[in-house]
Amino acid sequence: MRLGGRLQAAIEVLTDIETRHRPVPDALKDWGLSHRFAGSGDRAAISNLVHDALRMKLSHGFIMDGDTPADLAVATLLRQWNITPEELTASLDGDKFAPEIPSTDHLVACLARDLSQAEPHVRADIPEWLAASFERAFGDQWEAEAQAMTARPPLDLRVNTLATDRDQVLEAFAEQGAHATRLAPNGIRIEPGLGPQRQIAATSEVSFARGWFEIQDEGSQLAAALAGVYPGEKVLDYCAGGGGKSLAFAAMMNNEGSINAYDADRRRLAPMIERIRRAGVEIIHVKERAANLAGLEGRMDRVLIDAPCTGTGTWRRRPDAKWRISDKNIADRTADQDKVLEDASVFVRPGGELAYVTCSLLPEENTDRVKAFLQRHPEFETISLKERWRSAVADADAPVPYADQNLGLVLSPRRTGTDGFYFAGFRRKA
Numbered sequence: 413m414r415l416g417g418r419l420q421a422a423i424e425v426l427t428d429i430e431t432r433h434r435p436v437p438d439a440l441k442d443w444g445l446s447h448r449f450a451g452s453g454d455r456a457a458i459s460n461l462v463h464d465a466l467r468m469k470l471s472h473g474f475i476m477d478g479d480t481p482a483d484l485a486v487a488t489l490l491r492q493w494n495i496t497p498e499e500l501t502a503s504l505d506g507d508k509f510a511p512e513i514p515s516t517d518h519l520v521a522c523l524a525r526d527l528s529q530a531e532p533h534v535r536a537d538i539p540e541w542l543a544a545s546f547e548r549a550f551g552d553q554w555e556a557e558a559q560a561m562t563a564r565p566p567l568d569l570r571v572n573t574l575a576t577d578r579d580q581v582l583e584a585f586a587e588q589g590a591h592a593t594r595l596a597p598n599g600i601r602i603e604p605g606l607g608p609q610r611q612i613a614a615t616s617e618v619s620f621a622r623g624w625f626e627i628q629d630e631g632s633q634l635a636a637a638l639a640g641v642y643p644g645e646k647v648l649d650y651c652a653g654g655g656g657k658s659l660a661f662a663a664m665m666n667n668e669g670s671i672n673a674y675d676a677d678r679r680r681l682a683p684m685i686e687r688i689r690r691a692g693v694e695i696i697h698v699k700e701r702a703a704n705l706a707g708l709e710g711r712m713d714r715v716l717i718d719a720p721c722t723g724t725g726t727w728r729r730r731p732d733a734k735w736r737i738s739d740k741n742i743a744d745r746t747a748d749q750d751k752v753l754e755d756a757s758v759f760v761r762p763g764g765e766l767a768y769v770t771c772s773l774l775p776e777e778n779t780d781r782v783k784a785f786l787q788r789h790p791e792f793e794t795i796s797l798k799e800r801w802r803s804a805v806a807d808a809d810a811p812v813p814y815a816d817q818n819l820g821l822v823l824s825p826r827r828t829g830t831d832g833f834y835f836a837g838f839r840r841k842a
């Protein structure tokens with residue numbers, strides 16, 4: 413397919429997403445099923461176009477003075493793929509599969525529009541009603557922080573030190589330009605491609621089947637490292653999901669001690685069984701039911717709450733989520749967060765620690781929850797995270813996260829080059 417056909421396809425997928433409220437992966441899959449002639453390169457290009465368009469929906473709309481799927485897709489090529497109006501017109505000329513697009517002069521005029529005249533949330537590419545929360549989280553840096561979330565994310569791997577070392581995995585991905593992450597000591601980063609370039613399928617590699625690595629954002633690796641687990645400890649991962657953090661803990665603990673992995677939704681735990689096997693982990697005990705945790709109350713050295721959240725920190729990966737979030741989502745998640753804090757904290761032994769993590773940047777899900785928890789539970793005190801950060805990261809001179817009122821740490825694409833994460837730690841007074 414030429415650029416014109418890919419552009420037309422992206423417009424069709426964006427229309428499907430908008431009119432039928434389809435999740436992006438479903439809309440892309442449907443398009444693929446009804447256009448079987450499209451090759452993998454075409455599919456990757458169309459997926460990139462759709463995701464990029466959604467990342468900058470509002471500012472594209474301002475520049476184009478319209479936000480139809482065609483406006484967004486064309487703006488994506490001009491503003492994110494750096495194709496000039498003249499190149500675009502020339503490349504679509506005579507292509508019978510290409511959509512009609514505005515004249516070159518019109519596109520040049522669009523690009524000349526002054527984005528600084530747009531409202532702040534438009535420049536920041538976030539829903540207007542969330543601007544106040546971003547401002548609360550980042551003060552006068554909020555717009556730049558939100559803008560940084562419009563970029564494509566890298567692919568980060570966590571090297572499984574139970575099976576190999578970082579150099580060996582770096583070598584396995586040398587052709588893809590893999591490099592060591594600056595902050596996470598066992599991380600590897602493959603930078604995102606440009607324009608139509610497709611991201612590598614790391615999980616199809618032999619090194620993955622060998623258990624050498626897991627796909628895990630550097631921020632998630634750091635959140636696990638900040639929990640500060642040691643070999644021999646008794647750990648509870650209370651919202652374990654597919655086990656990303658549990659597996660990271662097992663490697664940090666060098667397969668010594670015990671990790672109880674629980675999740676209220678036991679179907680989410682299922683993939684962990686295969687991941688445990690592949691990684692050569694021996695200390696994770698998957699707990700399918702809350703009743704299986706009976707007897708562990710007051711006995712855990714560390715309890716991790718990787719809380720259910722709105723996922724605003726992962727908007728680079730799931731840009732449509734940015735336009736779907738509602739105040740009801742936030743209210744539902746904050747209620748969940750209070751509940752997991754209540755339910756999980758009972759497992760911490762005197763002197764033991766509770767770690768609270770979200771992949772959200774909203775203070776409603778972070779600072780507010782932590783403050784409310786501390787008010788309800790004077791038997792817990794906050795732990796100092798400055799030292800913890802220094803021992804968790806590979807490069808002590810690397811960028812530091814925001815310190816959230818001395819209660820937690822905030823990682824973000826702009827500040828730490830990771831997904832957005834929040835980490836707070838508490839100790840049960842002895």
Ligand SMILES: C[S@@+](CC[C@H](N)C(=O)[O-])C[C@H]1O[C@@H](n2cnc3c(N)ncnc32)[C@H](O)[C@@H]1O
Nearest residue numbers: 651652653654655656657675676677718719720
């Ligand atoms: C952010 S995800 C966990 C991701 C996982 N820790 C990882 O690293 O791959 C949050 C998880 O919390 C679980 N959850 C939601 N409410 C819960 C509750 N009341 N008790 C325990 N788990 C809960 C969800 O099912 C979901 O799997």
